[in-house]
Amino acid sequence: MPPSDNDHELTPMGDADALQARLAEVQTLLARHRLVEDLVHRQEMPRHDLVESLVHKRHLAELRGKLDKMHPADIATILEALPLPDRLMVWNLVKAERDGEILLEVSDAVRETLIASMAPAELTAAAQTLDADELADLAPDLPREVVQSLFQTLPHEEREQLRAALSYPEGTVGALMDFDMVTVREDVTLEVVFRYLRRFDALPDHTDQLFVVDRNDVLQGVLSLSRLLVSEPETEVTAVMRSDTLRFTPHDPADDAAEAFDRYDLVSAPVVDAEGKLVGRLDVAAVLDYFREESESEQLAQAGLREEEDIFAPVWNSVKNRWAWLAINLVTAFIASRVIGLFEGSIEKLVALAALMPIVAGIGGNSGNQTITMIVRAIALGQLSPDHARRLYRKELGVSLINGLVWGGLLGVLAWALYGSLALGLVMTSAMTLNLLLAATVGVAIPVTLARLGRDPAVGSSVMITAVTDSGGFFIFLGLATLFLL
Amino acid sequence: MPPSDNDHELTPMGDADALQARLAEVQTLLARHRLVEDLVHRQEMPRHDLVESLVHKRHLAELRGKLDKMHPADIATILEALPLPDRLMVWNLVKAERDGEILLEVSDAVRETLIASMAPAELTAAAQTLDADELADLAPDLPREVVQSLFQTLPHEEREQLRAALSYPEGTVGALMDFDMVTVREDVTLEVVFRYLRRFDALPDHTDQLFVVDRNDVLQGVLSLSRLLVSEPETEVTAVMRSDTLRFTPHDPADDAAEAFDRYDLVSAPVVDAEGKLVGRLDVAAVLDYFREESESEQLAQAGLREEEDIFAPVWNSVKNRWAWLAINLVTAFIASRVIGLFEGSIEKLVALAALMPIVAGIGGNSGNQTITMIVRAIALGQLSPDHARRLYRKELGVSLINGLVWGGLLGVLAWALYGSLALGLVMTSAMTLNLLLAATVGVAIPVTLARLGRDPAVGSSVMITAVTDSGGFFIFLGLATLFLL
Incomplete structure (x- = not known):
């Protein structure tokens, strides 16, 4: 069971200002610590001066105390906002038994830097504090030897859970679910359920319902805590449970499940296998994370970034992250350039075309992107x-x-006024209209076609439409000009 | 209290396929109905033919039966996916007492079409089935007379709640919160709490904790259902409640609260006023909706769409929705065109410049957008x-x-190879490099400046960077060419 939040100070409201204040605190303590280090290093102070060494230790102890009281998500934010040396110093101050939950919270790029700084034994110890579903999230980033030694040390049930969790591909319910189910039988009274629950130290997070299963773990229904609490204790579970409840299988697309959570305002839902056996649970926290990650990676993808960047990573990492997109755009821009090349003779004769053509292409791209988004x-x-x-x-x-x-x-x-040619103005108007009609046509065709081919219509649509409206816009405008003006 | 979901069939998994199947069902029934209507209309059948009239009624009755069993969110989706005449026919088949909850679920644009079809008395009746916080969401779309008559008919407490909810601007916790709090006193035993809860028919949705208040409604702490269920009934509330819990005020930014829900995996949180008095509750369903709406409106804004569109609305509505963005882009494109105009003499002498210049501008825009996103x-x-x-x-x-x-x-x-001029190649390379450096500079400066001015750095950044890298790219490339090649 994950450690409860009871022993961490929650940042009041988790707002940006409060986090900034904490970050500033951490940085001040680090700076003081560094000052002492520097003095020692520059030999202005004897290396083993007892007093200074105490001062030095006090800053670190104060920082450690502050970190101990923070929520793992807050520590993760602080680690992400620190340059590598500071980040690793803070990381070393964090209690070893909290390493696991913090590794789960940091971004992928920052997680890599933290894992790289840890010995295999440390990593194994950190991983052992986690649940099977959490381990499955972390496993892809861990060295192979650590994952192997984890499999050997885990108790049987958890090992099977980990194996199951690792077997579901990203984007499925199986990859998002956890194993924190509280199950009861249908033929007992609520009084028995109450007594059973009292034997727990705490219920798993986000337990809003108990799962009613038979002897073979086949899901019979769900008993919401709300129903449990408002019903008479003598009632039997079967009389108050709901059996027509929404259930997922591990292979269902995570998108569909998340959509259902949003649509029906769910807090948790059972996950069953093909035989109806309860195998896991999906909760709203996992769904919320999923939504945020999806919308984030969509935003990054739209700007042509492959993944989030550790802002303190070397320049080279950023270059690699942005390379592919620039290369694709270079190709489409080069094609557009060759289209212009076809009409160099026309431009030589009427140079106004060079100044006006980017407008036709640009507005076409904007309008096409609006269509595609819709x-x-x-x-x-x-x-x-x-x-x-x-x-x-x-x-x-x-x-x-x-x-x-x-x-x-x-x-x-405007073109008529600037260049004194009514014909040029008419060509401009016609070219704009035709390019916008092209943008609408392709703006509908691209996503519809992608969807028919079973691909995500959001991915790549924007590059494609811009390529078409650029090359198409140049071709239409310069072509019309060549036909009618020269 | 909102009607519970118990009596609606939930679409299995709420997935796109299941919804499509329902939609197809509805459309088939509508088509059959229309066929009969058409025949009657074209006088091929006597208008009062008893048999046909029965067939006609049967289809509508079947459709009504299906709608009655559907979840309001699913009916909303179906309404959004139907052209206006079909939409209104389905809308008229929906039971009047469900109108309110469905109006809450549909998109703004579709809601307008539904509300426009209803008489003030119908609207008032529909609105009366809603809670105060839901009413507050709906009120801005209702005719003024309906809102006034609502204020007159509401019981005192709800009227005050509605007044309060309407007083908080969009984007604050107050606008998102509801009033579904279950409160207890701290000096009673859990046994008393159990007895108290048993008097409810159902607990409000998303009740994962009870709020512990004193005689003056000042929040003392929270008692999670989990704690309640695992503790001995003889314990006093004060012994098991948490008092250091996260709480919001109605004026807190919704962004911060949503961030806190995600960060700390919350299901509900108390909202208190300046004196610590409990005034409302924020729940994860409201937060999830908020996140989705935010990410959606961001996506729309990025493509220059003011708001979501009813896909069946008249062309004119779409034109208005997309107008502003195109106008802004037209202005920036025109400025870029004038920059090119400055160098028409150079282009006349070396027409290759016209073909190469869009590449410099385009790649600068792409790179700048990557920087801005980071x-x-x-x-x-x-x-x-x-x-x-x-x-x-x-x-x-x-x-x-x-x-x-x-x-x-x-x-x-490539330029060297195509045009046989090494100097042109060198100008191309230098211009690209300079424009990318410009893109990086402006890509950092724009969002940092917007943030310092207290504005949202995401809004408008993309248009600005593209304007700078277009005009800047043309200026740098054509300027260098003029200096060194001519």
């Missing part, structure tokens, strides 16, 4: 039947037509 | 002390320098 959303909400796709496409075409005529018209007038 | 994240995580800002800036400069030399070098070679 369509991806409609797909995610299950609103996009084939029937509706056509309807939506017509609508997007309508929006593009209006925007093309209005904004394209405005730009046409 | 910095906004660091700010959100509280990792950006002034000391660290300098450090991060140096790092971003390093990343840009490497990327500029590598990718810029590659493009320089």
Whole structure:
């Protein structure tokens, strides 16, 4: 059972200011400590001067005391906000038995730096303080030898749980679930249930319901604590339990389960295998983490970052993290450049084209991204039947037509005024309108096609649409200009 | 108290497929109904033909039966996925007493269409089925007369709660909290608490703890159901309650509270006023909704959409929703175009510049957006002390320098190969590197400045960086070319 929060001071409200204040405290203590170290190091003080050594120790002891009282999530935040040497010094001050829960809380990139600083024996000890489901989260980052020695030291039941948890791929309910189930039988009275619960030191976190199982662990229903508490103790479990409850299997997509938690306001839900046997539990804390990680990695992906970065990691790590995206964009930009290259003769004759063409391409990209965002959303909400796709496409075409005529018209007038050519203005307006219609078409087609192919319509859509509206915009504008102006 | 979910069939797993299946069912029934309507309308059948009228009624009755058994969140999804006439037909089949809870679940845009179809008396009746905190969420969308008549009909306590809930601005704890608190006194035994709870029909959703208050409703601590259940009934509340618990005030930012729920895995938390009096409760379902809405509106904002769109709304609504963003981008694109205009003479002499310049601008924009995303994240995580800002800036400069030399070098070679001019290649490489350094500088400066000004660093950063790297990229590349090549 995870240690309860009772013995940690919770940052009042967990707000950014309070955390900043704590961080500043830690940094002050570290700075004082370093000052003494520096003096000793520069030999301005005899190395073994007793008094100084005491001062030195006092700062570290004070820091250790503060850390002991902090919630693991807060310590994790502080570790993430410290440069590597400071980070490792604080890490060494943290009590060994808390290493495990803190490793679970820090970001992947920072976790790597902490694990790299620990000996295998330390890591094994830290891992042993964790539940099987937590271990499964940590295992991929641990050295192979540590995982092996863990398997050898775990009690049988937990070993099986760990094996099970490790077997479910990321993105499934199995990878998110824990094993903190409290089970009861259906043929006992609530009085018996009360007596049974009193034998616990504490119920697992987020226990809002007990799972009712038969002799073979097959789930019969759930008994909510609320029902338990408002019913008469003489009642039998079977009379107050709910049997038509939502249940998941370990292979269900985590997305669906998370959606159900949000939709039906759940706190916990049972996870059963194909035979209906209770194998785990999903709770709202895991779902909340999942939502936040998903929305974060989506944000990072949208900017072309492969993963979160440790802000104190070497430059090289950041370069690798951002490389792929820049390379892809370089390719699409190069293609667009070659499209312009086709019309160099036209540009030579009418140089105004060079100044105006990026506007056509850019606005097309913006409008296309708006369309894609709407369509991806409609797909995610299950609103996009084939029937509706056509309807939506017509609508997007309508929006593009209006925007093309209005904004394209405005730009046409500007081009006319700037370069004194009505024909150039008309080409500008037509090109804008056509490129916006292209953006709408491709903006609907890309996510719909990706979804039909069973791929995530959100991933990569934005690069693709920009590539199309850039090259397409240049081609349409320069092509029309070549046809009608030269 | 909100109606419990007990009497609704929950979609198995709430997954997209199951919902699609339900939607298809509804649509089939609607289609059959319409067929009959059409036949009647086209006079191919006598209008009062008894048999047909029965068939007609049977379909609607079947649909009504299905709707009655569905969870309000599922009905909301179906309403959102139906075009307006179908949507209103389904809406009319929903039992009147469920209107309120369904209005809470649908998106803002769809809610408008439903409310527009209802008479004031219907709306008042629907609203009366809701709790004060739910009413407060709905009130801004209701006609003024309905809100006024609600205030007159509500019992005193709820009226005060509604007044309070309406007084807190969006984005505060007060706007998210509910009033479903179960309170106990500290000087009673747990046995008394058990007897007290048994008098309830059901505990409010997400009750994981009872609030311990004194005679004046001042919060003394919390008693978790877990503690209650594992302790001996003879114990006094005061012996098992926690008094150092996290508490919020209605004016706390919702962001901070949500962050605390995620950080400390909370299910519910008390909300107190300045005197420590218990005034409300925040629960994890409200927090989860908040997170999802925030991440959604961020996604929409990033694509320049003001709000979610009803996919069946008229084209005109969509145009208005997307207008502002396109206008802003038009202005920045026009400025970039004028920068190019400054160098028309140079482009006339060396037309290759026109083909190469969008690459310099585009890659700068991509790299700048990567930097901004990292910095906004660091700010959100509280990792950006002034000391660290300098450090991060140096790092971003390093990343840009490497990327500029590598990718810029590659493009320089390509330009050299394509146009046979080494000097052009060198200008290309230098311009890329300089524009990436500019992107890094501005990518750090924009969010840091916005944060110092107390504004949300995520809003608008992306447009600004793209504006700078576009205009800047064109200026640097064309300027260098003019200086060194012509």
